[in-house]
Amino acid sequence: MNLEDLISPIDKKKINTNNISYFSEIPDLYFDDKNSITSTQSEFYNDVKFPNYDDIDNFGTLLDKSSKSIFAKKLDEEIPYHSKVLEAGCGTGQLSIALSRYGRKIHSIDLSKGSLIEANNFIKKNEIKNVQVYRMNIFNLCFPKNYFDIIISNGVLHHTHNPKLAFNNLSECLKPNGIVVIGLYHKYGRIVQNIRQFLISIFGEKIKHIDRRFSENLSDKKKYAWFKDQYNNPHETKHSYNEVIDWFNENNIEFINSIPFNFEANDKLFSKKEKISKSEIFLKELFLIFNLRQIYEGGFFVMIGKKK
């Protein structure tokens, strides 16, 4: 991306674009929101570069890995060519990079200098032209209103001091007809993980193999990032389907789909599904406690909406 492409999405009313500071060639557009959770997370994720790279050493291996994730594969199939995409809380940038083909312009933000440097090193090494990373706070976004075609924020809002406000901020930057994809910890889906967190807090790392990830063939860096993210995180909250439906309603977002509640493997992510009624969703949510996939992933759900 050239400088004009880089500057163009930055709202010049919010930022003096002649006066941007950089670290490792990454624009630092971080503004403090005076909340200690944001600064604590910034320091925490500066050390914990999540999800980190393991045996991914080039763009080809990254694409190959992401094609094995149904979520990343479907996003790549369904995000239109030439879309303007924001990934909020991109961590080390794998998803952004995996979605960067087909003339899309990907703008990826995070608090963590350490993670952004990892992302940018990979981008430079692999000569990827259309992903721009920035250090930026979801609570002080520097993008114009109604700008992005697609906004993705996966595993991020539940680490902030106010997930609903963070969602409102992201929605402002989404164009009418644009799609928002939000991944969050689920209040029941995460119960088994909460039990593991409790046991590890009592008995320590020696019992960490109660989490299957530690028996897998992952690099030490990746295991470290998972352990810290899941068992030492300074702040996390849990959410529900109806709570996010309320966020959608307040922001003029129409419900489109959700994983796992409305989704079947052969479905399109962005094709509209019927909202599940309150009584039916309660049972489906409760069953997440026993869902093996949820137990492995740490209790996660995804909600997809479209701005009216």
Ligand SMILES: C[S@@+](CC[C@H](N)C(=O)[O-])C[C@H]1O[C@@H](n2cnc3c(N)ncnc32)[C@H](O)[C@@H]1O
């Ligand atoms: C669990 S990681 C998820 C990374 C990536 N989305 C993924 O799925 O692998 C959470 C990320 O959110 C970022 N984050 C937390 N609060 C943020 C905020 N207020 N603004 C921007 N990024 C934030 C953290 O720095 C961290 O990299």
